[in-house]
Structures are given as structure tokens and as C-alpha cells.
Amino acid sequence: MQSSAAVADAAIAATTVTAAKSGPFLIVVCGGSASGKTMFAHLLKTRLNSERVFILSMDHFYRNFTEEEKKEILKEEFNFDSPDALDIDCAHDLIVKMKSGEAVNVPSYSFTKHAREAHTTLVPSMDIIIFEGILSLHDDRIVDMADKKVFVSADEDTRLNRRLTRDARERGRTEESTRAQHEKFVEPAYRAYIAPCANKLGTNGLLVENNEGQNLEPHVESLAKEIREEMKWRGVSL
Numbered sequence: 216m217q218s219s220a221a222v223a224d225a226a227i228a229a230t231t232v233t234a235a236k237s238g239p240f241l242i243v244v245c246g247g248s249a250s251g252k253t254m255f256a257h258l259l260k261t262r263l264n265s266e267r268v269f270i271l272s273m274d275h276f277y278r279n280f281t282e283e284e285k286k287e288i289l290k291e292e293f294n295f296d297s298p299d300a301l302d303i304d305c306a307h308d309l310i311v312k313m314k315s316g317e318a319v320n321v322p323s324y325s326f327t328k329h330a331r332e333a334h335t336t337l338v339p340s341m342d343i344i345i346f347e348g349i350l351s352l353h354d355d356r357i358v359d360m361a362d363k364k365v366f367v368s369a370d371e372d373t374r375l376n377r378r379l380t381r382d383a384r385e386r387g388r389t390e391e392s393t394r395a396q397h398e399k400f401v402e403p404a405y406r407a408y409i410a411p412c413a414n415k416l417g418t419n420g421l422l423v424e425n426n427e428g429q430n431l432e433p434h435v436e437s438l439a440k441e442i443r444e445e446m447k448w449r450g451v452s453l
């Protein structure tokens with residue numbers, strides 16, 4: 216039979232776990248540029264079918280650039296794939312607030328102007344936050360806050376081909392500029408900073424292969440089921 220002290224300790228431990236697990240559920244989706252992170256995040260939001268799911272894109276956290284950096288950007292010599300290009304502290308602080316149930320103002324970034332927009336978006340308290348970005352698992356403070364970690368993996372050719380199409384269509388880029396940027400900055404940063412993040416998934420993380428012809432839906436479906444069960448346990452029905 217357990218002593219009353221042991222029973223009390225177990226009760227305290229259970230309370231601590233409950234407290235740590237309360238609040239909005241944070242899913243962090245990492246992977247190379249054009250691997251399919253945004254697609255995965257949107258499929259998951261659709262599958263969860265709740266107004267209280269918010270996709271927080273790391274793309275909104277590019278820094279304000281100095282005059283010197285702006286000259287480099289014009290010459291296509293700026294490295295947007297280095298962790299230094301992003302205000303990761305700002306993303307971290309915002310996620311801390313969202314995890315504690317606060318409303319936040321999310322910054323906005325323009326890929327055509329390479330600059331922060333003047334406006335921010337007010338986001339109310341959410342039940343589920345999906346944080347997606349190339350370096351979303353780079354900062355260990357964010358890794359530690361994640362309730363679920365996902366790494367979307369695609370081979371280099373697939374990522375480059377998807378990016379060529381997307382950047383021409385949505386980001387006003389030429390094929391030549393996208394190829395040069397890929398070779399000089401995107402792939403080296405993928406190898407140095409992004410691919411190693413897959414090692415941070417831990418036992419409960421999800422590695423999703425998303426090469427040509429592969430389907431994200433089965434992964435999304437099983438993750439949505441897992442999240443629904445967890446949220447039910449937390450007393451939130453989706």
C-alpha cells in the first residue's frame with residue numbers, strides 16, 4: 216500500500232502535468248522551403264474544422280532590414296535563409312503570449328517588397344496554434360513549448376521545382392533568380408540549419424515525406440485524430 220506522502224506526491228505530479236498541458240495546443244511544422252509546410256498546415260486546419268485554429272507563419276517574422284542590407288537585397292546578395300534574417304525572439308514572445316491565452320498582434324511581411332508591412336493582424340485567443348516555417352524548430356525555447364513537432368521532408372529537386380512555380384506565381388521572382396538563390400543560400404542553409412531540426416522531433420514527433428506523388432492527407436488525418444483526443448482530455452471539444 217502507498218504511504219499518504221506518496222499519494223500526495225502523485226497528486227501533485229498529476230496536477231503539474233495537467234497544468235503544463237493546459238492552454239492552447241501548439242503544433243510546430245518545420246521543413247525546407249517549398250517542402251509543403253503551408254499545405255500541411257492548411258490541410259490540418261481544414262480537417263480540424265474549427266474557427267479556433269490559427270496558422271502562424273514564420274514568414275511574418277522577417278526582420279526590418281538595415282540600409283546596408285537593403286542594398287544587398289537589391290543585388291540579390293542577401294541571405295534570407297539564415298536564422299539572422301528572422302526576428303525569432305519576436306516569434307517566441309508572441310507564441311508565449313498565445314500559449315497563455317492572450318490575444319496578439321501578428322506582424323505582416325511582403326515577399327515582393329522584402330519588408331515588413333505597416334499593419335498587424337489582431338488574433339484573439341485560440342485553442343490550437345500551428346506554427347510553420349523553415350526555422351520553426353531552430354530555437355529550443357519554441358521546441359520546448361511544442362505539444363507536437365512535425366518535419367515535412369522533400370528531396371532537393373522537388374523543393375526547387377515547387378519553389379520555381381510558386382515564387383514565379385506568388386512572389387514575383389524569375390526562374391534565373393530563384394535558381395541562383397537556391398544554389399547560393401537556400402540549399403546551404405537547408406543543410407546547415409533546417410535538416411538538423413528533424414533530429415529534434417523526439418519520440419512523439421512526426422516525420423512526413425512529401426515528394427512528388429506523395430499524399431499528405433493520411434498524416435493529416437491521423438494527427439487531427441490525435442489532437443482531437445488530446446483536446447477532449449483538456450476539456451475542449453472541436
Ligand SMILES: Nc1ncnc2c1ncn2[C@@H]1O[C@H](COP(=O)(O)OP(=O)(O)O)[C@@H](O)[C@H]1O
Pocket residue numbers: 246247248249250251252253254255377378381425426427428429430431
Ligand atoms: N504533395 C504535393 N503534391 C503537389 N504539390 C505540392 C505538394 N505539396 C506541396 N505542393 C505545392 O508546392 C508548393 C510549395 O508548397 P508550400 O506548402 O507552400 O511549401 P512551404 O510552405 O513548405 O514553403 C505549393 O504550390 C504547393 O501547392
Ligand SMILES: Nc1ccn([C@@H]2O[C@H](COP(=O)(O)O)[C@@H](O)[C@H]2O)c(=O)n1
Pocket residue numbers: 247248249274277295296325326329330348349401
Ligand atoms: N524577402 C524574402 C524572404 C524570404 N524569402 C525566402 O522564403 C523562404 C521561406 O519561406 P517558405 O514559405 O518557402 O518556407 C526562404 O527559403 C527564403 O529564401 C525570399 O525569397 N525573400
